[in-house]
């Protein structure tokens with residue numbers, strides 16, 4: 607594995623499989639009474655979050671702590687960036703303390719790549735983990751999605767996964783698009799035309815996924831997993847749909863669609879990366895259904911992040927990088 611995890615593309619097939627397999631071993635720690643293994647003893651991990659987060663930040667923190675690392679959280683609001691310090695100065699300051707990894711979330715696409723480049727150029731041996739960069743990627747979310755799906759469905763070979771909603775603003779979607787097909791899944795992307803990134807047709811042709819503007823058509827075809835995306839109001843500058851109600855009618859996972867989903871495939875599952883807008887992209891009935899894996903995703907998230915930290919910082923190949 608490379609020193610950094612910035613994109614799913616940083617993982618070759620062997621590394622992708624290794625991260626998912628190690629996650630299964632790490633998951634077992636979660637069920638122990640004493641949740642502590644010595645794997646990262648003496649290592650320091652900084653969570654540097656310039657955007658809000660509940661699950662991602664806390665699960666990286668829990669993952670590090672269960673592996674005996676020292677984990678420290680820094681948020682944009684409470685850091686010297688609010689005094690005007692540049693990102694470069696902030697990360698170089700943190701690196702100068704001798705930390706081993708920086709887990710970073712930033713609203714600018716490419717921010718984590720830029721930080722990794724600064725470190726590499728100056729020979730600074732700090733691993734950078736991208737915990738979400740703008741509209742670009744969120745690799746550990748895609749890994750935990752894949753892990754959650756494989757745990758429930760077994761191999762994803764030939765499975766049909768529909769990713770539905772605000773794909774334009776979704777880094778979760780972009781990372782999943784890189785991982786799911788490599789694990790054998792067939793992917794259909796469903797969004798209103800206004801929330802489909804420009805150039806999607808050529809992109810779909812090149813990368814072999816299907817595009818649709820009709821969720822009901824896709825459900826009628828039968829899907830094994832429905833990944834609902836959050837409507838990212840905070841990233842929207844204009845009117846992307848007429849009213850919330852119209853969005854729900856066209857693209858929400860309503861109670862009616864939940865029934866269609868399970869009629870076609872009784873074992874079909876629902877994913878959502880969270881946080882959910884209940885009543886907008888997902889009805890409460892769907893979010894809380896037996897087929898909803900939303901909380902399994904959170905639980906898997908800790909195991910997957912333990913696995914990523916292990917491969918970057920502790921495994922023979924990661925430590926040698």
Ligand code: NCD
Nearest residue numbers: 661662738744836879880881
């Ligand atoms: C996602 C994110 O931040 O990109 N959330 C998460 O990490 N669980 C998706 C979102 O905010 O909608």
